[in-house]
Amino acid sequence: MDRLTTEQRSWNMSRIRGKDTSPERAVRSMLHRLGYRFRLHSRSLPGRPDLVLPKYGTVVLVHGCFWHRHARCPLAYTPKTREQFWSEKFDANVARDRRVARTLRSLGWRVLVVWECEVRDTELLSRRLDRSLRQGTTGPIRKH
Numbered sequence: 001m002d003r004l005t006t007e008q009r010s011w012n013m014s015r016i017r018g019k020d021t022s023p024e025r026a027v028r029s030m031l032h033r034l035g036y037r038f039r040l041h042s043r044s045l046p047g048r049p050d051l052v053l054p055k056y057g058t059v060v061l062v063h064g065c066f067w068h069r070h071a072r073c074p075l076a077y078t079p080k081t082r083e084q085f086w087s088e089k090f091d092a093n094v095a096r097d098r099r100v101a102r103t104l105r106s107l108g109w110r111v112l113v114v115w116e117c118e119v120r121d122t123e124l125l126s127r128r129l130d131r132s133l134r135q136g137t138t139g140p141i142r143k144h
Contacts, residue, residue, distance in 0.1 A: 031129060039052040068093055
């Protein structure tokens, strides 16, 4: 049973941001400190990726563990109320994520996914991102 009224729950949900989240800002700061430059939320790309690094032919998607269902992550719990609603919502989110990543790859972009829980270990994530981007220094192979 939800402890909040419908109005309180609606207000809470309206405050959940779709972009410029704390994990996304942390990843942006990390990449900037490493010397990488990027564009934000490019409307010209499917799914409006969180970060676009054209020089490296790479997009970075910063996923919240709860909304995007990070496997085996404690942050990806399922609410006890309205289980069918949440199941359908999460299934749709995961299907959209797969579709967007597949489309971006078909356009020649490399897709890196950063999970919200990974942002906690900044040193490890920083090394992973730097290594992944350095491996892709051959430049973009986008199809037009």
